[in-house]
Amino acid sequence: MMTDKKNRPVFLDLRRIRLPVVAVLSIAHRITGVAMCLAIPFIIYLLGLSLRDAQGYAQALAILDNPIIRVLAVFLSWALSHHFLAGIRFLLIDMEIGVEPDAARRSARLVNAAGLIVPVLLAVVWL
Numbered sequence: 001m002m003t004d005k006k007n008r009p010v011f012l013d014l015r016r017i018r019l020p021v022v023a024v025l026s027i028a029h030r031i032t033g034v035a036m037c038l039a040i041p042f043i044i045y046l047l048g049l050s051l052r053d054a055q056g057y058a059q060a061l062a063i064l065d066n067p068i069i070r071v072l073a074v075f076l077s078w079a080l081s082h083h084f085l086a087g088i089r090f091l092l093i094d095m096e097i098g099v100e101p102d103a104a105r106r107s108a109r110l111v112n113a114a115g116l117i118v119p120v121l122l123a124v125v126w127l
Helices: 021-052 054-064 067-094 101-126
Strands: none
Touching (some): 021 067, 067 101
8 A cells, every 4th residue: 555645646637738849740640640531531522523523513512612611621731731741751850850859849840830821821712
């Protein structure tokens, strides 16, 4: 039995834990990969519908005109841009470019910021 207070389990307040920017990038890279995989069946359905005939194309446009679908499309554009840029960063790290802690943090911040540019532009133009 534990009588010493130093050996007791520590209560972690998950709202107070601050992850390093590199960890946030890595977690977001995984989340965007899963999101894009889950979106593949819907994207294939829309593509097939739009290529079927003129009426199917109009149906696909009507589906894409839904506000919820537009928000999901903006999210997927973020997922694609972030996943692509983070993937390039991970490939460079595999080649031992930017492995130093300061360079890794800078590149992680750059990828996080650059990954937001595409969906912001899409949201401004499309929504």
